[in-house]
Amino acid sequence: MTEATGRLRVPTIDDVARLAGVSRATASRALSSEKRPVSAANRERVLAAAEQLGYRINPLARSLTTKTVNLVAVLVNHIHDLSDLDLFDLLLAETQAIGKQVILIRIGSGGKVEEFLRRGVAYHVDAALVFSDFADAGTARRMFHSDRVLMLNGHHDRLSPAVIPDEALGIEAAVADAAGKGVRTAALVTGRTSSLVEQERIGFYHRALARRGIGLGQVIQGDYSYESGRQAGDRLAGAGAPDAVFCTSDAAAMGVLDARRTDFPEGRPARFRLYGFDNISLLDFSAYPISSIGYDKTAYVREMMRFLADPDGFAPDGAPVLVPTRFVARSTG
Amino acid sequence: MTEATGRLRVPTIDDVARLAGVSRATASRALSSEKRPVSAANRERVLAAAEQLGYRINPLARSLTTKTVNLVAVLVNHIHDLSDLDLFDLLLAETQAIGKQVILIRIGSGGKVEEFLRRGVAYHVDAALVFSDFADAGTARRMFHSDRVLMLNGHHDRLSPAVIPDEALGIEAAVADAAGKGVRTAALVTGRTSSLVEQERIGFYHRALARRGIGLGQVIQGDYSYESGRQAGDRLAGAGAPDAVFCTSDAAAMGVLDARRTDFPEGRPARFRLYGFDNISLLDFSAYPISSIGYDKTAYVREMMRFLADPDGFAPDGAPVLVPTRFVARSTG
DNA sequence: CTGTTAGCGCATTCAG
DNA sequence: CTGAATGCGCTAACAG
Numbered sequence: 001m002t003e004a005t006g007r008l009r010v011p012t013i014d015d016v017a018r019l020a021g022v023s024r025a026t027a028s029r030a031l032s033s034e035k036r037p038v039s040a041a042n043r044e045r046v047l048a049a050a051e052q053l054g055y056r057i058n059p060l061a062r063s064l065t066t067k068t069v070n071l072v073a074v075l076v077n078h079i080h081d082l083s084d085l086d087l088f089d090l091l092l093a094e095t096q097a098i099g100k101q102v103i104l105i106r107i108g109s110g111g112k113v114e115e116f117l118r119r120g121v122a123y124h125v126d127a128a129l130v131f132s133d134f135a136d137a138g139t140a141r142r143m144f145h146s147d148r149v150l151m152l153n154g155h156h157d158r159l160s161p162a163v164i165p166d167e168a169l170g171i172e173a174a175v176a177d178a179a180g181k182g183v184r185t186a187a188l189v190t191g192r193t194s195s196l197v198e199q200e201r202i203g204f205y206h207r208a209l210a211r212r213g214i215g216l217g218q219v220i221q222g223d224y225s226y227e228s229g230r231q232a233g234d235r236l237a238g239a240g241a242p243d244a245v246f247c248t249s250d251a252a253a254m255g256v257l258d259a260r261r262t263d264f265p266e267g268r269p270a271r272f273r274l275y276g277f278d279n280i281s282l283l284d285f286s287a288y289p290i291s292s293i294g295y296d297k298t299a300y301v302r303e304m305m306r307f308l309a310d311p312d313g314f315a316p317d318g319a320p321v322l323v324p325t326r327f328v329a330r331s332t333g
Numbered sequence: 334m335t336e337a338t339g340r341l342r343v344p345t346i347d348d349v350a351r352l353a354g355v356s357r358a359t360a361s362r363a364l365s366s367e368k369r370p371v372s373a374a375n376r377e378r379v380l381a382a383a384e385q386l387g388y389r390i391n392p393l394a395r396s397l398t399t400k401t402v403n404l405v406a407v408l409v410n411h412i413h414d415l416s417d418l419d420l421f422d423l424l425l426a427e428t429q430a431i432g433k434q435v436i437l438i439r440i441g442s443g444g445k446v447e448e449f450l451r452r453g454v455a456y457h458v459d460a461a462l463v464f465s466d467f468a469d470a471g472t473a474r475r476m477f478h479s480d481r482v483l484m485l486n487g488h489h490d491r492l493s494p495a496v497i498p499d500e501a502l503g504i505e506a507a508v509a510d511a512a513g514k515g516v517r518t519a520a521l522v523t524g525r526t527s528s529l530v531e532q533e534r535i536g537f538y539h540r541a542l543a544r545r546g547i548g549l550g551q552v553i554q555g556d557y558s559y560e561s562g563r564q565a566g567d568r569l570a571g572a573g574a575p576d577a578v579f580c581t582s583d584a585a586a587m588g589v590l591d592a593r594r595t596d597f598p599e600g601r602p603a604r605f606r607l608y609g610f611d612n613i614s615l616l617d618f619s620a621y622p623i624s625s626i627g628y629d630k631t632a633y634v635r636e637m638m639r640f641l642a643d644p645d646g647f648a649p650d651g652a653p654v655l656v657p658t659r660f661v662a663r664s665t666g
Numbered sequence: 667c668t669g670t671t672a673g674c675g676c677a678t679t680c681a682g
Numbered sequence: 683c684t685g686a687a688t689g690c691g692c693t694a695a696c697a698g
Contacts (some may be wrong), residue, residue: 008459012691023669028693029380033452037667049337059454060393060402061691064674069393071436071454079422089412092439101453103404103436106425119366120434121392121404123344226618258619277614285559286591345675361677368685394675397690605688 011053019261020049041096065125065220070100071121072308073128073144077107090301091129098305109132127311129304130155137162148311150304154197161311163303164322168204170293171326174246174275175208177333179289183243183273185215187309189232189256190248191224201248201277217242222252229255236260241272250276252284253290257332267331274332291333293327344386350436353382359547366389382476389553396457403433404454405641406461406477410440423634424462431638433459440467446476460644462637463488470495476599483637484660487530494644495653501537503658507579508541509607510666516576520550522565522589523580523581526555526597534581534610551576555585564590574605583609583616586623590665600664607665624666627656 016029022042029036030046038046063069072095090187095102122128127148132138137160140149149160156162161304177246178186188205191198209216222228222233229252236245236256247253253283257264263271267289279294299322307314315321340534350360354561364381371379382388396402405428422433428435438455440446446467457460463473467600470493473482482493488496511519521538524531540551553568562585569578569589580586586609590597596604600622609616612627633656640647649655 014691024691025670025693026668029668032693039667042668055453056456058457058691059452060396060457061674062690062693063393064397064676065693067674079425085412089439092412092437092443096439099452101436101438103434104425105434106422106429108426117392118394120429121402122434123389124391124393145387170660176442183684191487253616254620256377260372283534285587287587347675355674358678358685358687359683364683372683375684391675394690395677397675397692398677400690501667632671 010058011055013055013057014051015053016046016055018102019046021054024045031055034189050095068126069124071102071103071125072100073105073122073125075105075107075122075128075130075132075134077109077134079106080195087297090297091304093263094301094305095308098308100213100308107132108160129307138167150307150311151313152304156320158318159319160247161315162306163300163307164320165295165300165325166292166322166326167201167325168208170277170295170327171201171204172208173333174291174293175205175212175214177327177329178244178273178275179212179214181273181333185242186244186246187218187219187220187236187242188246188248189222189229189252191222191252193221198248201238205246205248213278214244224249224251226251226255228252228260230259233259236272244273244275246275246277248277250280250288250290250292252276253292253332254282254288257290258286264312264332269332283328288311289331291330292328293325294328295323299323343391344388346390347380349379349384352376352386355379365445365665388627395421400559401458401459401596402478402635403604404436404458405433406436406438406458407453408438408440408461408463408465408467410442410465410467412439416436419634420506420630424637427634427638431641440465449465458642461578467633475507484642484649485637489653491651494651496633496656497653498628498633498658500534500626503610503628503660504537505541506660507624507626507666508538508545508547510662511577511606511608512545514606514666518546518550518575518576519577520551520553520569520575521549521581522553522555522562522585523578524585526554527648531581538581547577555580555582557582557584559584559588559591561585562590563592565589566592569605577606577608579608579610579625581610582620583623583625584635585609586625586665587615587621590603590621590623597665602665616661620662624663625661626658627661628656632656657664 013024013027019026020027021027025048026038026042029038030043031050059069089106092102103121127149128144129152131152131157133153136155137151137157141147141160151160151162181294186209190202193199220232222232229247233256245256253274256274274290276290276292279292283289283290283292303321346357346360350357353360359371359375359377362371362579363376364383393401425435436455461477462483462485464485466486466488469488470484470490474480474493484493484495487497524536526532553565555565566589578589580589587609589607607623609623609625612625615621616623616625636654636656
């Protein structure tokens with residue numbers, strides 16, 4: 001039963017066919033998930049034989065002829081790219097639910113992505129979900145010799161399908177919330193403005209604030225990080241504090257909160273209101289009850305599944321698909 | 334260049350061989366990572382041809398003959414099994430560094446694991462890392478037709494290799510830290526004692542405290558959760574508070590801290606010291622500066638890599654491999 | 667409905 | 683050192 005290596009010999013479709021007394025082709029048909037023509041009797045015998053042998057199909061071998069492995073690559077820089085675990089957990093569950101499995105590729109920061117992928121299975125997957133910003137859409141397409149690449153990092157172009165959060169919605173709602181609470185002046189803590197995504201995000205804040213008649217005072221440039229938030233928090237002290245502080249990342253908002261804990265007794269705003277961005281799951285812990293803006297994870301993942309189900313039919317007009325963001329109220333807002 | 338589907342045709346080794354003017358076999362040898370006999374001239378031409386065509390080997394096809402895919406399955410219940418992202422990030426990076434890729438399988442809570450895996454590539458991977466407690470070692474072995482299964486969930490037996498944290502070390506160090514700071518009395522907040530792992534952990538605390546002459550007063554049973562920690566914290570109020578509170582999970586310790594914030598001005602202990610367990614990365618944020626106990630992630634992953642490099646040679650005596658845990662001092666301790 | 671044949675892309679004999 | 687032939691496990695095309 002065991003070979004020299006101690007590894008069990010895994011039965012092939014040939015073994016099944018022989019035991020069932022039919023040809024390989026018939027066994028293959030009986031075992032296929034699609035309904036191919038097989039007599040009920042033969043199907044019975046094949047299935048019984050397979051069961052008895054503990055046979056399971058080798059999808060790798062099958063992929064040689066069918067050209068599809070039911071494998072999708074998920075490309076990230078680091079794990080932390082998957083801004084939070086809940087999203088990834090959902091993505092994984094849904095992907096598996098449609099009969100595909102995920103091979104997770106960590107690009108790291110290094111540059112030689114292509115060289116790296118060259119030796120890996122990733123090159124031959126059915127489709128790729130690109131969270132990593134290692135490369136633009138053109139590189140990604142070339143890398144997977146196909147258009148079956150979904151850009152989720154904002155680095156899309158006119159040719160590759162993409163899904164991006166519609167940030168305007170959530171920002172509008174957050175600013176409306178502040179306005180409704182009497183906020184008249186605000187500060188903005190930003191990330192690096194070299195990012196196109198960030199530039200656009202900042203623009204949304206400017207316009208939303210203007211529409212609500214809220215005056216934007218200080219604009220403090222950070223880098224999305226917790227540390228930069230703490231520094232911003234320190235600069236927010238004193239008499240000239242605004243009615244509200246909007247941060248373009250939750251990490252920065254957490255930094256602001258930690259720097260100004262005394263201004264938030266019981267987590268409630270005593271001097272100014274605080275709004276973050278991303279709605280990371282950490283905010284559900286009571287230490288960081290920060291009002292934030294997040295996209296609808298379910299809708300986001302649903303779009304990815306739509307892509308996986310029919311990569312070529314997705315977004316035929318070439319326009320990026322938008323996923324709504326929404327405002328999530330917590331006690332700092 | 335493109336087929337009807339819009340998918341680019343990917344060059345095979347045949348294309349390379351033809352362009353280089355050699356046989357398939359020679360091209361294969363030249364392209365192989367091992368040094369097989371090929372003339373320098375031919376190697377040159379093959380490599381050039383491959384480069385020109387943008388050829389990359391198809392590892393799936395190769396696996397048909399080599400019987401090895403360089404794919405390892407990582408089995409989890411939910412993503413959160415990977416107690417924190419840092420571990421997983423490291424695991425992924427190291428796995429890729431030795432030329433293997435990770436296919437991540439989420440078991441969920443559902444029961445029909447086998448039926449699920451049966452149709453997937455996972456069944457035919459080179460090795461599996463089992464974090465999920467979906468099954469015991471026997472089931473895992475049967476499922477992958479091999480002994481190439483590393484149990485990391487504590488559900489190992491005498492036959493399958495396993496890696497588990499040596500909790501005694503860290504607990505000893507944490508208790509020593511407390512003793513050195515003059516702690517004479519302690520309380521223990523536990524998880525569900527139905528778990529064997531938890532029973533053992535509690536035992537370590539009992540013995541370490543006894544050895545240091547620290548009296549154990551209240552033992553509060555929780556369930557590892559943040560909420561149960563908060564409740565324990567409420568019960569810790571009043572005059573009879575101990576000098577130190579040890580929790581068998583960080584989440585519970587966070588709950589205790591949030592329930593007793595006023596006893597930790599600036600995060601420093603005013604009435605009692607607080608120790609957690611797991612050393613989750615959240616503790617690096619200033620809101621939860623809890624002294625904790627964690628295993629050495631690097632050592633942990635190193636053992637996994639040792640297994641992947643030589644599954645059959647790992648732990649030949651059948652004993653589980655222990656990974657040291659250590660005490661990590663923060664301000665609550 | 668069924669069996670035979672011919673590959674999928676690749677590594678590996680085995681002769682030269 | 684090289685090329686021709688063989689087979690990995692499976693499905694598709696083709697007769698029957």
